[in-house]
Amino acid sequence: MPPRLFFYLLGAGALGFVVYLLATRFPGALETESDVAHLVRAVMVLGLVSVGVLFIPRRKWKGAAGALVAWLFIGAMILGGYVVKDDLGDFGRRVFGALVPSIPVVQDGGEVTLRRDNDGHFRVQAEVNGTLVRFLIDTGATVVALSHHDAVKVGIEVVDLAYTQRVRTANGEAWTAPVRIGEIKLGPIVVNDVRGSVADRGAQLGSLLGMSFLERLKSFEVRGDTLILRP
Numbered sequence: 001m002p003p004r005l006f007f008y009l010l011g012a013g014a015l016g017f018v019v020y021l022l023a024t025r026f027p028g029a030l031e032t033e034s035d036v037a038h039l040v041r042a043v044m045v046l047g048l049v050s051v052g053v054l055f056i057p058r059r060k061w062k063g064a065a066g067a068l069v070a071w072l073f074i075g076a077m078i079l080g081g082y083v084v085k086d087d088l089g090d091f092g093r094r095v096f097g098a099l100v101p102s103i104p105v106v107q108d109g110g111e112v113t114l115r116r117d118n119d120g121h122f123r124v125q126a127e128v129n130g131t132l133v134r135f136l137i138d139t140g141a142t143v144v145a146l147s148h149h150d151a152v153k154v155g156i157e158v159v160d161l162a163y164t165q166r167v168r169t170a171n172g173e174a175w176t177a178p179v180r181i182g183e184i185k186l187g188p189i190v191v192n193d194v195r196g197s198v199a200d201r202g203a204q205l206g207s208l209l210g211m212s213f214l215e216r217l218k219s220f221e222v223r224g225d226t227l228i229l230r231p
Contacts, residue, residue, distance in 0.1 A: 102134060104187045104229075112187045116225040124209065127185040128154040133207055137227065141210030144181060144196040150207045151179075151198040163200045174203035184213055189231040191216045 101115035102123040114122050114137070122137040131154045133146070151158050161177035176197040184191050195212040199205040214220055218230040 106187045110188045110231050112189055112229040112231075114227040114229075116227070122227045124186060126209065127183075129182050131155070135207050135209035137214075138208040138210055139214065141208040143178075143210050143212040144184065144194055145176065145205065145208040145210060146179075146181075146196060146198050147205050147207050148199050148201045148203065154181075156198060158198060158201075161198055163198075165197065169203075169205060174205055175200045176203070176205075184209075186229065189217065189229060 101117050102125050104112045104114055104124055104126075106112055114124055117123050123134060124137060125132050125134050127133070128146070128150070133150045133154065135144075146154070146156070148158060156179060158177075161179065163175040163177045165176045165178065167174055167176055176199050179196050179198050181194040181196040182192065184194050191213055194216070214229075220227065220229045222228075
């Protein structure tokens, strides 16, 4: 048997064994026909590339064998990464959530967790009408309160509002207007038609994610430095 053909068959067998091990270790990784199609496509491409090794001149077969081994290693890494993509994604989100506390981390079952910020508060970036807004989570706030700047950013017509509600803040008194917020999205959690308020232009208020959003959840709780939101 020619040495190049021997190495090719050996590599193909090794690749098949790697695929078998991964499929055994992660039996639910290929759940859909699309997943299987992507895997088959990757194996076919790898096979076509490696077949080219057979046509390299005989005097270079040692280098061809090395190239084939390298391609097999790369193929195994790609296949392994594809099979464990969900686990790697979860790990990455957890690490990113620890580094940036305001980024919500989605857990199994649809729970969303947030890490406490350095000042002891919980903050989060949520989508309001499709636009990202940074909130301070405040269980003492009756409704979701938007700063004047954030209200303009999410498309609320602030000039037509009636600023008739007076509130007391750490910076003094401020006037706000009642509104209905179309949608607030926090990871997989989506709440529509939320009671809210918008601060007047001169008010030095930040946006607060208050009880009109939180009470629409199944539950929420604080465990140590982690806030858990359940849809």
